[in-house]
Amino acid sequence: MSWTHELEELERRKEYSLRMGGPEKIKRQHDAGKLDIRQRIERLVDGGSFLEVGGLAGSGEYDEHGQLTNVVPSNVIMGRATLDRKSVVVVGDDFTVRGGANDGAVGDKMMFAEQMAFDLRLPLVRLIDGTGGGGSVKNIEKMGHALLPKMKIWPYVARNLTQVPVVSLALGSVAGQGAARVAGSHYSVMVKDTSQLFIAGPPVVAKIGQHLSKNELGGSAIHTRNGVVDDEVDSEDEAFLAARRFLSYLPASVYDVPPRGEVPAAAAEQEWLRTAIPKDTRKVYKIRPILDTLFDPGSVFEIGRHWGKAIVGGLARIDGWPVLFAASNPYHYGGGWDRQTAEKFIRLVDLAETFHLPVVNLVDIAGFQIGLEAEKDGVMRAGVRALTAVSQSTVPWFSLIMRRAFGVAAGGHQNSSRFNFRYAWPSAQWGSLPIEGGLEVAYRSEIEASDDPEAKRAEIEAKVRSLTSPFRSAEAFVIEDIIDPAATRARLVEFANLAAPLRKPGQVATGYRP
Template sequence: MSWQAELEELRRREEFAEQMGGPDKLARQHSRGKMDARARLAALVDPGSFREIGKIAGKGHYDEDGNLAGVTPAPFLFGKAEINGRPVVATADDFTIRGGAADAGISRKMVQAEKMAHELKLPIIRMIDGTGGGGSVKTLEQIGATYIPAVPGWSDVVKNLDTVPVVALALGPTAGLGAARTVASHYSVMVKGLSQIFAAGPAVVDGLGEGYKGSDNHQQAKEDLGGSGIHTRNGVVDDEVASEAEAFARARHFLSFMPEHVGQLAARADCSDPVDRREEALLSLVPREDKQVYSMRRAMEIVFDSGTVFEIGRMWGRACITALARLDGWPVMVLASDPSYLGGSWEAKTSEKVERFVKLADQFRLPIVHLVDNPGFMIGREAEMAGTIRYGVQAMNAIYRASVPLASIVLRRAYGIAGSAMSNAETFQYRYCWPSGDWGSLPIAGGLEVAYKSELEAAQDPEAELAAIRERLDKVTSPFRSAERFNVEDIIDPRDTRPLLCEFAQLAWRRLESET
């Protein structure tokens, strides 16, 4: 006796699942410039690699004789897939079914996806489009009671943050739990004009009496409340892209630098860029005038393997550039001062950003390269109001706690406590300094008039006296004076930076491999 009838029912239920919210809802999704959940999964992962789990889960609709008339699929899809040839858990919210609200779904599906990731040690990608929370106020009337909030399976979300790489792509309006799922990640992306993030949406905010610009236009209201222009600049989300396709590409690129799980080392890539490449442009990169800026991103492009610099968080904490890159194929985490923003001074957000990415590097065992041009923590009333010193010390603490190898290159300035946070001074200092190096407990130029006040007041020509003092101090502050006392390890030709960092990467990864 065959089971053909049951297989036919299975195929019928699968067809219902593939219809998602139905033709009208799909057309509305597409008219907003958004891909549907199944198209997103196909575009994100390696072709043909997605194997769906729980495809026929949903709410069945039956006629008066108990026969299946239709199925409203669960608004959450997940399964095993591959990205760059490596296994992952891929998930996608389906906005065409009740706007992706969890009250239309089966919470166990989402919980199982999270469990699958940390129990099988697979990276997880969340494509988030909807609330994903406990439903609407109207749901309470249907239930007949309210309840104390709880999030089923949140402990699994936390475990994943400790266990595997987690990527979140916000691909539509995300509120409540959807917003929380976006933030609970190691790397997150929003699509400009398409996705928004908020603890509660515009209607709820207006209901609490807070009006805001654009409230007469629903889409504009969502942008004003939680668009990518807000959240990629306050650090809630890492990056902003122009399209869903770009979001998928960045997710794949980020994962290419990561191991599959904590405890496994990231993979080395093939490299055709010569280790001994010495670029003349580095010799004149740092200007002689100390107040002139230069492009640190240009330095990164020159020093690291060609085309491998993957910047993260460009729009927030801008005094420090954070990126993943490669040296002779070896992956590294990069911290790099940006002298074009606040002169490279660390304010609160920059310090928060440094702390986060140092912890990420330590967790996934990526060596750190720190390109330093830091005149210190930001000073002034606004900096004090923002609690800069607290965030700055937390960043410094993260660097001191990190157990992965770290190399620092001092291109120009290293002043004060922020300057001392370039590396852990209690360990071996794998450090090189350019001849343009300028360091100390505080910038000399800012303290001359105070330190030499009596001499200047007694001088017949204070300006000439000040010039003479500056000339004397220029000799004392020469980086070669520091090198005489072995206060700096080596002053190098800037053109040797890449060969020396490639040597560091080889030694760093030799050590990391010995630990496994």
């Protein structure tokens, strides 16, 4: 007696699984400009490293003698693999089987993948291409009853956000729970033109009189500008590269600390930073060249480029050590914070706190945005949440005042209840509000009573400006140190090396707010 028959059946069942939804539906997927799920996994992970879990799950078909004739595989494929030789969990939707709808899945495989990442303390990469929710309307006829939405998966999603890095790549049309899984991650990406994200898709939205194409309703041009999704890329391969880069800065879980990367042989030339900030306060400057100069060459990984534009933020390295950075962007409303910018800052601070990343904050902020639209947008509520996130932060901070630091918004440049590294450039100015606006309030009666109001205003401004020199503040120990901009990189290197041994593994009390 041998197990030859059973081993042959095992191979047949594996073969059925590899067929996915069949040649016709696979062709349709490719003709739409999309890879199928197995191609996606192959291109994402290290070659030959994918170990599938639950590959035999599906709906078996049998003849009148009970002999297997076919298996329609589950449309959720998952398993373990390595990315750049580091272990991860990968879970992906197979759109060729029932369009990725949850009623094509078997055995709650998505939840199993979330559980596997949590218990093994491994990063999770989701390849999302479908609804991934409670199934289609057609499923009601099949089951004979309607399901009450429970979001059974969400406790698994929420707790993973507190423990392991989670990346979601939207690679097709995602709606409902699938869309929620994209947003419920530490880093998310959409592929331009081929992926869309909706609460409900065009056929449903048409019922309320809005007749829109998929991209008009939920394309990347919408969701990477409103902050639902972090970034957009031009191809699936670029999405896989973005996932790899993001994870390279982070530990496998909160129970470890971010690994040090390669120490650069040399940094960029620093002397030009002495002229980076224009003397004319009405002129702006580009922040990204400053970032490329201060951080290790080629290490800047920006997150959320198209939303919350008053700051540029993301991950970088200093002397090989991973850090999170936030930098004011004067090209957007002069660096003044709107609601989106405050929300982006919160996400960045939470990411740093969750995964023990030191923070580098480059400050040039005139305050929160002002005016009627800002008040209607509720900037202050989002701003207060951002200030609270900073006050709850426990990781080391390095703050550099490059130019302006005014108002309540600037008060959140670091947690004032803890020791932080803080420096200023000679170009720095600070106060409760900019002189230009404050003069009209503080000296109104004196200016109006003058025979020459404009001359009086200029006289008062010159006097007040002479008192706002950062050197005057340094005399009073308001600022700890004013440094030559060309020396900033050296101060950052010292910070990174002093901060590295202070990083403490473990879960943080504040959790993570997606």
